[in-house]
Amino acid sequence: MELPLVISDHCDWEELTLSIRDTGAGEIWVTHGREEALVRWCELNQIRARPLHLIGYEDEAE
Amino acid sequence: MRAFAELLEDLVLTQSRNRKIELLLRHFRECSDPDRGLAVAAITGDLDLPSVKPALIRELASEVSDAELFRLSYDFVGDLAETVSLIWPSSQAGDARQSLGEVVDLLSRASRSTAPAILRDLLDRLDASQRYAVIKLATGGLRIGVSARLAKQALAEFGQVDIGEIEELWHGLTPPYSALFAWLEGRAPKPVSLALAPFRPVMLSHAADERDLETFNPAEFMAEWKWDGIRIQAVGEGGTRRLYSRTGDDISRAFPDIVEAMNIEGAIDGELLVRDAGGTVAPFSALQQRLNRKTVSAKLVREYPAFIRAYDLLRDGNEDIRALPLPQRKQRLDALVATLPHARFDLSVPLSFATLDELRALRENPPEPVIEGLMMKRLDSVYVAGRPKGLWFKWKRDPQVVDAVLMYAQRGHGKRSGFYSDYTFGVWRGDELVPVGKAYFGFTDEELKRIDKFVRDNTVERFGPVRSVRADADFGLVLEIAFDGLNRSTRHKSGIAMRFPRISRLRWDKPPAEADRLETLEAMLA
Numbered sequence: 001m002e003l004p005l006v007i008s009d010h011c012d013w014e015e016l017t018l019s020i021r022d023t024g025a026g027e028i029w030v031t032h033g034r035e036e037a038l039v040r041w042c043e044l045n046q047i048r049a050r051p052l053h054l055i056g057y058e059d060e061a062e
Numbered sequence: 063m064r065a066f067a068e069l070l071e072d073l074v075l076t077q078s079r080n081r082k083i084e085l086l087l088r089h090f091r092e093c094s095d096p097d098r099g100l101a102v103a104a105i106t107g108d109l110d111l112p113s114v115k116p117a118l119i120r121e122l123a124s125e126v127s128d129a130e131l132f133r134l135s136y137d138f139v140g141d142l143a144e145t146v147s148l149i150w151p152s153s154q155a156g157d158a159r160q161s162l163g164e165v166v167d168l169l170s171r172a173s174r175s176t177a178p179a180i181l182r183d184l185l186d187r188l189d190a191s192q193r194y195a196v197i198k199l200a201t202g203g204l205r206i207g208v209s210a211r212l213a214k215q216a217l218a219e220f221g222q223v224d225i226g227e228i229e230e231l232w233h234g235l236t237p238p239y240s241a242l243f244a245w246l247e248g249r250a251p252k253p254v255s256l257a258l259a260p261f262r263p264v265m266l267s268h269a270a271d272e273r274d275l276e277t278f279n280p281a282e283f284m285a286e287w288k289w290d291g292i293r294i295q296a297v298g299e300g301g302t303r304r305l306y307s308r309t310g311d312d313i314s315r316a317f318p319d320i321v322e323a324m325n326i327e328g329a330i331d332g333e334l335l336v337r338d339a340g341g342t343v344a345p346f347s348a349l350q351q352r353l354n355r356k357t358v359s360a361k362l363v364r365e366y367p368a369f370i371r372a373y374d375l376l377r378d379g380n381e382d383i384r385a386l387p388l389p390q391r392k393q394r395l396d397a398l399v400a401t402l403p404h405a406r407f408d409l410s411v412p413l414s415f416a417t418l419d420e421l422r423a424l425r426e427n428p429p430e431p432v433i434e435g436l437m438m439k440r441l442d443s444v445y446v447a448g449r450p451k452g453l454w455f456k457w458k459r460d461p462q463v464v465d466a467v468l469m470y471a472q473r474g475h476g477k478r479s480g481f482y483s484d485y486t487f488g489v490w491r492g493d494e495l496v497p498v499g500k501a502y503f504g505f506t507d508e509e510l511k512r513i514d515k516f517v518r519d520n521t522v523e524r525f526g527p528v529r530s531v532r533a534d535a536d537f538g539l540v541l542e543i544a545f546d547g548l549n550r551s552t553r554h555k556s557g558i559a560m561r562f563p564r565i566s567r568l569r570w571d572k573p574p575a576e577a578d579r580l581e582t583l584e585a586m587l588a
Contacts, residue, residue, distance in 0.1 A: 037134040
């Protein structure tokens with residue numbers, strides 16, 4: 001069975017990368033923000049990752 | 063090092079000028095020599111650590127993190143010191159006991175070849191806020207919202223002396239300014255400036271407001287054009303020649319053409335300008351080619367010949383004439399300038415007028431585009447440092463404005479990085495829009511949010527950080543753009559470049575079809 005794991009984006013870089021490590025996730029989908037940077041970090045740490053480029057995601061804020 | 067790092071951090075986070083001065087005063091009280099003086103030098107830009115270059119810092123940061131990750135982070139953060147200090151792996155050793163003096167000593171003795179290892183080792187041993195401080199220190203140009211003048215103001219308050227005294231002394235002093243601090247603390251007499259040709263603090267004007275104009279008595283004033291160059295002071299004394307900016311920075315090395323012609327005993331106050339090929343005064347953009355350079359090539363000197371349009375004389379031979387009334391100073395200035403090569407020195411000639419209306423007419427119709435407006439100076443004014451009330455006035459031309467249409471928006475840097483805050487706007491040529499400029503200020507935070515929303519809602523295309531925004535005859539956002547002048551430009555598709563464009567109003571009400579046309583701008587060029 002697959003369960004979604006929801007993680008708040010309100011944390012610093014170190015916490016974000018630590019969370020990725022702690023989950024042991026095999027693949028990371030980045031929903032928003034500066035996706036390239038996090039994807040790059042994942043690459044460097046041999047974790048598969050890709051940006052989702054959710055349409056309208058950023059426009060929902062506020 | 064810790065105290066300096068804390069000072070920088072506090073200064074960055076402080077808006078108020080008075081509060082910044084208080085922070086500096088506390089630093090001067092709590093720190094000793096040479097650290098406090100070195101902190102001042104870092105702020106005033108008088109600290110030179112030539113072997114540590116931004117390129118080296120970028121290189122090291124790429125090595126210790128990852129080149130690509132560093133590039134992305136730097137782009138996002140926008141400040142080198144901030145990016146590097148945060149991306150640098152946190153120190154294990156934590157040997158952070160080094161004083162600012164020791165760090166400066168270490169870095170100043172580094173050579174091109176030893177600098178990488180020394181800097182890397184240093185950054186390894188410091189915490190993030192100290193890393194930030196070291197990088198700011200090493201690269202100069204702190205950009206922490208504290209000018210050299212503010213630092214001098216703090217020194218003046220520290221010793222309860224006038225800032226003019228500090229400015230006059232400044233050029234003869236070198237970091238870490240121990241003799242200066244000794245005097246300011248009452249432990250030693252005032253340092254004697256042994257430097258020849260010192261700077262003298264300049265006299266500044268107030269913008270003329272409605273009340274000033276109502277009470278303006280033409281018989282009491284002299285008027286002259288206000289040229290769009292930079293204010294300078296040319297000083298010659300006993301064979302020493304120095305050209306100063308209005309804040310007392312020595313810019314002689316960037317203007318060898320002027321210095322060569324400066325065969326004077328005295329101190330001239332005037333405007334530094336550049337001539338174009340035809341011999342008339344070139345726009346500020348031409349002068350800009352010569353500014354902020356440590357040295358200058360022969361080619362630049364030839365292509366952008368500089369000259370001084372003189373308007374005052376502070377010292378004539380060995381005589382300080384600042385206490386003489388303006389007409390007498392002018393008379394002496396005329397005599398001095400007459401002895402100088404005309405290509406390098408000429409006079410700002412008083413305008414003839416009898417009434418305020420005549421003056422108003424002159425202001426509205428200046429003979430050359432490089433004129434920013436008028437200066438009005440009381441005939442009985444003596445030369446006083448600072449900005450004395452009621453003596454000198456500037457009366458600028460109204461800024462020019464056009465209505466343009468928002469075409470592209472780009473995400474900002476730093477605290478605005480979440481918003482589309484940099485706007486490219488265009489005017490009509492036929493039935494297409496051509497970009498004529500870029501502006502990123504002139505609006506409130508509320509307005510920024512609203513434009514940002516408009517950009518997101520009406521994006522036509524995305525190119526990396528740039529969005530192309532819907533802009534056609536019936537739909538789009540019209541921006542009223544104020545600017546200080548127009549130049550011809552081969553770099554822009556429209557053939558026109560704006561000087562100092564800023565958004566003066568958002569015209570949500572105006573249909574884009576009614577925005578201005580390129581022909582209007584072209585007519586303004588003539």
